[in-house]
Amino acid sequence: MNFGVDATTAASIWATIGLVIFIGIMIYFGVPKLITKLLDDRIKKIEDELARAEALRAEAKALLAEYEAKRENAEKEAEDIVATAREEAFRLTAEAKASLEALVARRTKAVEEKIAQAEMQAVAEVRSRSADIAVEAARVLLQQQMAEKGDALVEQAIQDVAARLN
Template sequence: MDATFFAFVGLVIFLGILAYVKVPEMLTGALDKRANQIRNELEQAKKLREEAQQLLAEYQRKRKEAETEAASILSAAEREAAVLREDAKAKTEEYVNRRTAMAELKISQAETDAINEVRASAVDLALVAAERLIGSKVDGKVSNDLFQASLGDLKTRLN
C-alpha cells in the first residue's frame, strides 16, 4: 500500500466527515443566504433608483413650472412698465398742454390788459387834449350854453 492510497483514503474520510457534519449544506445555505441578501440589495437599489427618477422628474417639472411662472411674471412686469410709461407720457403731455394753455391764456390776458391800458391812456390823453382845446377856444358864456344843452340832452335821454 502506497502513500497515495492512504492519502486518498484520508481524503475520502475527510470528505465523508464533512458530508456527515453537513458542511456542503452549510456552504450552500451561506451562499444562498448571501445570494438572497444580494438580491434584496438589488431590489432596494432598483426601488431607490425609481424613487430618484421620480424625484428628478418632479423637480424638473417644478423647475419648468417655476421658469414658466418667472417668464409670466417678467412679461406681466414688462406690460405693466409699458402701461406706466404710456400713462406717464400721457400725463406729461397733458401737463404740458395744460401749462401751454395757461401760458397762452396769461399772454392773451396780458394783451387784453395792455390794449385796455393803451385805450385808457388814449382816452385820458384825448380828454386832456379836448379840455385844453375847449378851454382855449370856449369862453364862459359858450361854456354855460354847452353845459345847459348837455344837461337838457341828458334829461331827455334819462326819461
C-alpha cells in the first residue's frame, strides 16, 4: 500500500503516530500529573528554602545590628572608663600635691617654731648667765668695798640707826 508517499514521509507519519500513541499512554497512566506533582513539590521545596534563607538573612541582619550596637556601646563605655580614670588620676594628683604642700607647710612651721624656741632659750640662757655674772661682780665689788670701807660703813649705819631712834 503505497499511497504515493515516499519512505521518509511514511516513516515520519509512523513516528508521529507512535509519538501520539506514546503521549496518549502517558496521559492515560497520569505521567503528566506525576511530573506536575514532582515539579510542584520541587517548586514548594525551593520556595521553602528561599523563605528559610530570607528568614536567616533577616535574622543575620538583626544580629549584625545588635552586635554593632553592642560594639558601639562597648566603645563608648571604654571611652567613659578612660575619661573617668583620667579625671580620677588628675584628682588624685591634685590631692597629693595639696597634701604635700600642706605637709611641707606644717614641717616648715614646726622647724620655724623650733628655731624660735631655740632662740628664746638661748636668749634666756644669756640673760640668766648675764644675771649670774652681774650678781657675782656685785658680790666681788661689795667684798672689795667692804674690805676697804667696811668699818666706816658700819659706823655710818649705826649713826643712822641711832639718829632715827632719837
